Amino acid sequence: MLKKIRIALAVIFFTGITLLLLDITGALHLWLGWMAKIQFLPAVMAVNLGVIIVLCLLTLVFGRVYCSVICPLGVMQDGIARIRVNALRRKKNRRPYQYKKEIKWLRYGVWAVFVAALIAGIQPLVALLAPYSAFGRIVSSLFQPVYIWINNLFAGIAEHAGSYAFYGKEVWLRSLPVLLVAIGTLVLVGVLAWTGGRTYCNAVCPIGTTLSFLSRFAMFRPVIDKDKCKNCKVCEHNCKASCINIQEHKIDYSRCVDCFNCIEDCKFGALRYRFAWKRSNSSVPEGTSEGTDTGRRAFMTGTAVLLTSTLVDAQEKKLDGGYAEIMDKKVPERTVPVTPFGSKSVKDFYDRCTACQLCVAACPNDVLRPSGSLERFMQPEMSYERGYCRPECVRCSEVCPSGAILGISKEQKTEYRVGIAHVNRDLCIVETQGTTCGNCARKCPIGAISMVRINPEDPDSLLRPSVIEEKCIGCGACENLCPARPISAITVDGRRDHLNA
Amino acid sequence: MDRRDFLKISGAGAVALGTAACAPKKNAPAAEEPEEMVIRTNPRNGDRVSLLGYGCMRWPMIKDADGNDIIDQDAVNEMVDYAMAHGINYYDTSPAYLRGQSERAAGIALSRYPRDSYYIATKLSNFGDNSREASLQMYQDSFKDLQTDYFDYYLFHSIGRGGIEAFNKRYVDNGMLDFLRGEKEKGRIRNLGFSFHGNQEAFDAFMQKYDSGEIVWDFCQIEMNYVDWKYADGVRNVNADYLYAELDKREIPVVIMEPLLGGRLANVPANVADNFKQREPDSSVASWAFRFVGSYPRILTVLSGMASMDPLIDNVKTFTHFRPMNEEEIEFMLTQAALIKEYPMVNCTDCKYCMPCPWGIDIPGIFKHYNTSITEGTFVHSSEQKNYRKIRNAYLVSYNRAIPTLRQADHCISCGECLMHCPQSIPIPQELMRINRYVEKLKQDTL
Numbered sequence: 001m002l003k004k005i006r007i008a009l010a011v012i013f014f015t016g017i018t019l020l021l022l023d024i025t026g027a028l029h030l031w032l033g034w035m036a037k038i039q040f041l042p043a044v045m046a047v048n049l050g051v052i053i054v055l056c057l058l059t060l061v062f063g064r065v066y067c068s069v070i071c072p073l074g075v076m077q078d079g080i081a082r083i084r085v086n087a088l089r090r091k092k093n094r095r096p097y098q099y100k101k102e103i104k105w106l107r108y109g110v111w112a113v114f115v116a117a118l119i120a121g122i123q124p125l126v127a128l129l130a131p132y133s134a135f136g137r138i139v140s141s142l143f144q145p146v147y148i149w150i151n152n153l154f155a156g157i158a159e160h161a162g163s164y165a166f167y168g169k170e171v172w173l174r175s176l177p178v179l180l181v182a183i184g185t186l187v188l189v190g191v192l193a194w195t196g197g198r199t200y201c202n203a204v205c206p207i208g209t210t211l212s213f214l215s216r217f218a219m220f221r222p223v224i225d226k227d228k229c230k231n232c233k234v235c236e237h238n239c240k241a242s243c244i245n246i247q248e249h250k251i252d253y254s255r256c257v258d259c260f261n262c263i264e265d266c267k268f269g270a271l272r273y274r275f276a277w278k279r280s281n282s283s284v285p286e287g288t289s290e291g292t293d294t295g296r297r298a299f300m301t302g303t304a305v306l307l308t309s310t311l312v313d314a315q316e317k318k319l320d321g322g323y324a325e326i327m328d329k330k331v332p333e334r335t336v337p338v339t340p341f342g343s344k345s346v347k348d349f350y351d352r353c354t355a356c357q358l359c360v361a362a363c364p365n366d367v368l369r370p371s372g373s374l375e376r377f378m379q380p381e382m383s384y385e386r387g388y389c390r391p392e393c394v395r396c397s398e399v400c401p402s403g404a405i406l407g408i409s410k411e412q413k414t415e416y417r418v419g420i421a422h423v424n425r426d427l428c429i430v431e432t433q434g435t436t437c438g439n440c441a442r443k444c445p446i447g448a449i450s451m452v453r454i455n456p457e458d459p460d461s462l463l464r465p466s467v468i469e470e471k472c473i474g475c476g477a478c479e480n481l482c483p484a485r486p487i488s489a490i491t492v493d494g495r496r497d498h499l500n501a
Numbered sequence: 502m503d504r505r506d507f508l509k510i511s512g513a514g515a516v517a518l519g520t521a522a523c524a525p526k527k528n529a530p531a532a533e534e535p536e537e538m539v540i541r542t543n544p545r546n547g548d549r550v551s552l553l554g555y556g557c558m559r560w561p562m563i564k565d566a567d568g569n570d571i572i573d574q575d576a577v578n579e580m581v582d583y584a585m586a587h588g589i590n591y592y593d594t595s596p597a598y599l600r601g602q603s604e605r606a607a608g609i610a611l612s613r614y615p616r617d618s619y620y621i622a623t624k625l626s627n628f629g630d631n632s633r634e635a636s637l638q639m640y641q642d643s644f645k646d647l648q649t650d651y652f653d654y655y656l657f658h659s660i661g662r663g664g665i666e667a668f669n670k671r672y673v674d675n676g677m678l679d680f681l682r683g684e685k686e687k688g689r690i691r692n693l694g695f696s697f698h699g700n701q702e703a704f705d706a707f708m709q710k711y712d713s714g715e716i717v718w719d720f721c722q723i724e725m726n727y728v729d730w731k732y733a734d735g736v737r738n739v740n741a742d743y744l745y746a747e748l749d750k751r752e753i754p755v756v757i758m759e760p761l762l763g764g765r766l767a768n769v770p771a772n773v774a775d776n777f778k779q780r781e782p783d784s785s786v787a788s789w790a791f792r793f794v795g796s797y798p799r800i801l802t803v804l805s806g807m808a809s810m811d812p813l814i815d816n817v818k819t820f821t822h823f824r825p826m827n828e829e830e831i832e833f834m835l836t837q838a839a840l841i842k843e844y845p846m847v848n849c850t851d852c853k854y855c856m857p858c859p860w861g862i863d864i865p866g867i868f869k870h871y872n873t874s875i876t877e878g879t880f881v882h883s884s885e886q887k888n889y890r891k892i893r894n895a896y897l898v899s900y901n902r903a904i905p906t907l908r909q910a911d912h913c914i915s916c917g918e919c920l921m922h923c924p925q926s927i928p929i930p931q932e933l934m935r936i937n938r939y940v941e942k943l944k945q946d947t948l
Contacts, residue, residue, distance in 0.1 A: 159902055164891075164894055164895040164898040164899065167898040167901060167902070168901070168902070322570055322600065322853070322856055322857060323856070323857050323858075323861055323863060323908065324857045324858060324859055324860065324861040325861070326861040326907050326908070387906075390944065390945075391945055392944055392945040392946060429914075435914075435916045436914075436915060436916060436917070437914040437915070437916065438914070438915070439912070439913070439914040439915070442915075442934070443911060481911055481912060483860055483912070483914050
């Protein structure tokens with residue numbers, strides 16, 4: 001029964017968060033947005049004390065149910081492990097797991113690195129290790145494209161049928177390094193889950209380790225009744241966390257994720273999930289620290305290679321003979337990153353962001369994409385080659401669970417001046433081609449661009465754009481709609497006074 | 502009559518007879534209606550021209566192996582076969598149409614028939630380079646592409662805008678007018694005329710040349726339909742009733758273009774369509790427009806740019822069972838024109854002369870999508886409107902489907918390159934801006 005409840009809840013959470021990351025309509029966050037907000041790391045970043053306290057109490061009372069139910073990466077691993085277990089069962093192998101000692105050096109080593117990175121503000125490292133961030137980049141980089149392709153298939157059918165229920169969305173490679181890291185994460189987590197169940201959660205995951213500090217004192221835990229136990233080891237051989245030691249009749253509660261498989265499996269009623277504070281029997285098996293750290297090294301070097309890869313934009317052109325060719329835009333140089341409207345400052349944004357990719361996946365205008373720069377790796381930044389931050393859209397601020405992007409209304413957007421446009425007269429077609437234009441000024445949603453005479457002496461000379469510095473908020477409409485290609489003649493740079501506002 | 506038509510008619514007759522025997526029936530089809538295409542005789546030379554002419558400007562394009570747009574010749578051949586079989590014998594093309602491929606496609610399709618079984622009309626479309634050399638080259642190429650050694654009707658293409666000066670520049674100063682007159686004497690051109698887009702002053706000037714005997718126009722091609730009859734904007738284009746009256750007065754044969762305004766009069770706003778259907782549920786909306794222009798006796802032929810079999814079959818039906826309009830019907834049509842004019846449609850006929858826009862904007866596509874939204878009732882007037890959310894969504898989704906985002910109206914920089922190409926004199930950048938403002942209001946939900 002407990003196992004069934006666990007599985008049902010896990011499926012609900014997993015499906016919800018996955019859908020949240022896949023969604024391109026922005027409709028789901030209203031219903032499911034809270035599922036992201038109760039994730040541990042985002043709650044810490046948002047200093048969401050309520051959630052943190054509830055999660056800690058939850059662990060203290062029931063053990064690491066968070067890892068089995070709320071954490072989507074944990075549930076994903078259970079799914080992968082289950083496939084293997086079922087396959088083994090068909091081969092009459094009913095011993096997929098066995099008790100293993102805790103890999104202390106790795107577990108606490110990673111945890112120490114994680115905490116240090118968190119304190120030092122090395123967010124890319126935090127995002128690399130945190131389970132929610134890992135799941136976010138796997139889904140948004142690998143599964144969302146598939147989701148959109150399927151959606152586009154429906155959109156094609158809908159178009160055929162004259163229905164507007166579905167609309168197509170272009171799939172583009174937002175960042176190659178992040179895609180590679182996502183693949184690496186999926187492979188690593190997948191292999192670990194396939195071979196060892198919850199190895200990642202109990203040897204790498206810093207959130208798992210954090211919760212383990214509490215779970216070893218949990219009020220309710222699975223407890224072995226030595227008198228009833230026949231030492232058949234069914235429980236031990238089916239423990240994904242490899243934390244049941246039947247020889248000593250002990251369970252490592254720091255690693256137990258309360259999946260309740262053992263409770264269901266024991267034919268003799270020797271395992272029960274019960275109130276365990278009466279008789280203190282928390283037994284943490286001692287582990288010996290071994291010298292080699294190949295696993296972690298391999299992981300780190302693997303990603304380090306990926307870090308150095310360059311950002312490559314998807315090159316996709318639809319050519320039609322009857323139309324002039326339109327060159328793709330290139331990313332201009334930005335000295336200060338442009339962060340979403342709703343970010344308090346550049347620093348605050350990158351300090352809080354867990355790089356879960358929720359905002360990137362949600363951005364309907366293809367503005368947000370994970371950064372390829374080392375110090376902000378995988379964390380989002382804004383760029384306007386494919387679209388601009390439209391005045392009516394605040395979707396990223398609605399979905400952000402970590403408080404990096406505060407929830408704002410579209411009216412509040414103008415209160416955040418995240419960037420400022422600059423005109424490059426050498427590229428402006430008014431000057432290079434002597435044609436009238438002014439598209440930037442016409443399309444600026446807040447009227448922050450004046451058109452001035454190229455030659456002030458000559459009242460008949462053409463008009464060129466000039467940015468009214470105080471007004472510009474950095475939405476990028478001008479840059480996106482500028483006819484100069486591949487580099488726009490008017491480009492947005494992050495505001496220096498937004499760096500540490 | 503082919504076998505299928507015979508079966509259809511005889512079958513219908515049998516059914517009619519059967520039902521007539523059972524119960525008295527109104528409007529039982531007459532046993533044998535005339536199945537002949539209406540023929541008009543050119544009073545000047547006795548040419549027997551079908552009242553429905555084929556405009557070769559809107560044939561379907563497909564992609565070739567290299568991804569280039571080419572005319573779907575198989576489809577063209579099929580349609581020309583049907584047209585020839587049903588008596589259509591006037592084919593109007595131009596070296597400029599369909600990215601320069603129309604003449605060749607017409608030549609391929611028509612050369613399969615005896616040359617004296619159809620009339621060819623083509624034009625000197627020297628819009629770009631109007632030097633004598635380029636113009637002569639264009640003239641010579643037309644013979645080659647159309648696989649003929651004479652043109653039945655040859656036109657100075659789209660004159661009127663820019664008045665006499667523009668005409669002089671394109672045809673007089675380079676000596677082409679005299680050259681073409683010489684060609685006519687040699688019999689390589691049988692009728693020399695012009696197609697007109699412009700204001701009244703320009704038209705009067707061309708009539709003046711005729712009256713003074715300076716140039717004898719053998720025929721004249723004008724834009725005429727029930728909307729332009731009285732509702733041309735008057736500033737840039739003349740009302741068709743004026744044009745027709747002036748030509749009629751001088752007994753100049755008239756060829757009609759844009760009887761449907763580029764298809765817009767086949768797809769009219771819902772209330773107007775209702776009015777047509779109310780009167781004749783079985784007649785197509787387009788057939789009303791054709792009957793309107795066909796009812797004027799000075800019309801030699803009505804050009805329709807039939808792009809597929811469906812409109813071709815429907816038009817053949819209209820012109821083989823042709824019923825001229827009476828005065829009451831003409832009045833009714835003018836009332837409908839007034840209703841149509843109440844909608845903020847763009848007067849684009851999808852001729853694509855403005856394309857390619859140097860900045861990549863799909864100008865006719867944007868106008869077409871906008872106009873369609875109006876006629877199909879997916880145009881939003883205010884957020885108070887019934888079904889506002891649904892209609893708004895439909896407009897925005899269909900806009901992105903119809904036009905790639907990079908070719909949408911918001912990328913227009915108002916350079917004005919298109920302005921001089923538009924025969925309808927549409928202020929294209931302003932109209933694009935107007936549509937973009939509308940789209941922005943929809944997107945921002947501030948309508």
